[in-house]
Amino acid sequence: MRFFKIIIPIFLIILLSSADKSNIQIALVKYNGGGDWYANPTSLPNLVNFCNSNIGTTISTSIATVEVGSKQLINYPMIHLTGHGNVVFSTQEADNLRNYLISGGFLHISDNYGMDKFIRPQMKKVFPDHEFVELPFSHKIYHQKYNFNNGLPKIHEHNDNTPIGYGIIYEGRLVCFYDYECDLGDGWEDADVHNDSANKRKQALQMGANIISYVFLN
Secondary structure (H helix, E strand, O other), rough: OOOHOOOOOOHHHHHOOOOOOOHHHOOOOOOOOEOOOOOOOOHHHHHHHHHHHHHHOOOOOOOOOEEEOOOOOOOOOOOEEEEEEOOOOHHHHHHHHHHHHOOOOEEEEEEOOOOOHHHHHHHHHHHHOOOOEEEEOOOOEEEOOOOOOOOOOOOOOOOOOOEEEEEEOOOOOEEEEEEEEEOOOHHOOOOHHHHHOHHHHOOOOOHHHHHHHHHHHH
C-alpha cells in the first residue's frame, strides 16, 4: 500500500492494530460556510463496493463523516470533499488539514459545480506556498487498473468545458487530487439519481477506482 509506505508511525499504529483490514475507512469531509458538504450520499458507498469487487481492496462500506478541524482526520487514509457552494476553513481547520496531508493523508476534492471559486482560497490557507497544478495525462493516477489516456472523463455537461485534474504536490508527493468540470461524485451515485448512462457511470467508477488504487495499492 502506498499509504503504508509514506505514513508516519501514528498512522501505522492505528491501521495495523486492527486484525480486520475491512475496518479501514474513507471519510466524507464536513466543512463550514454553508456549502452542501453532504451532497451525493450514495456516491462513496457505491465507489467502495466497486473497488472491493474490482481492484482487490477491502475497505469498509461504512463511510465516516469527519470535520475538517477534527483530530479524527488521522484515522482515515483518504478523505473526500464535495459540494456546490461555499467552503470556509478556520485557521485551526486549515492547520489541521495541512498536518493530516503532510503526515501521509490524501484529500480528494470533487467539484459538484459551483465550488471552484470557494475551495481554491481555502486550500491556499492550507498550503500558502503551493498551487493547484494541472496533472499531465501521463500521471500515475490516470493509469492504475484503468487507463484514462486523455485524463478525466466528462460525466456531466453543466458547462461545455474540458474536465481537468488538478493536484497539490508536497515534497514530491501528490497529497490532494481535485476533479474540476468533471463531477465524478455524481457519476458514482445510484443509477436513478442523475440518470447517467451506464457508460458514464462506469467511467466515473473506474476513475474513482484509480484514485483509490493510487492511494491504497501503490
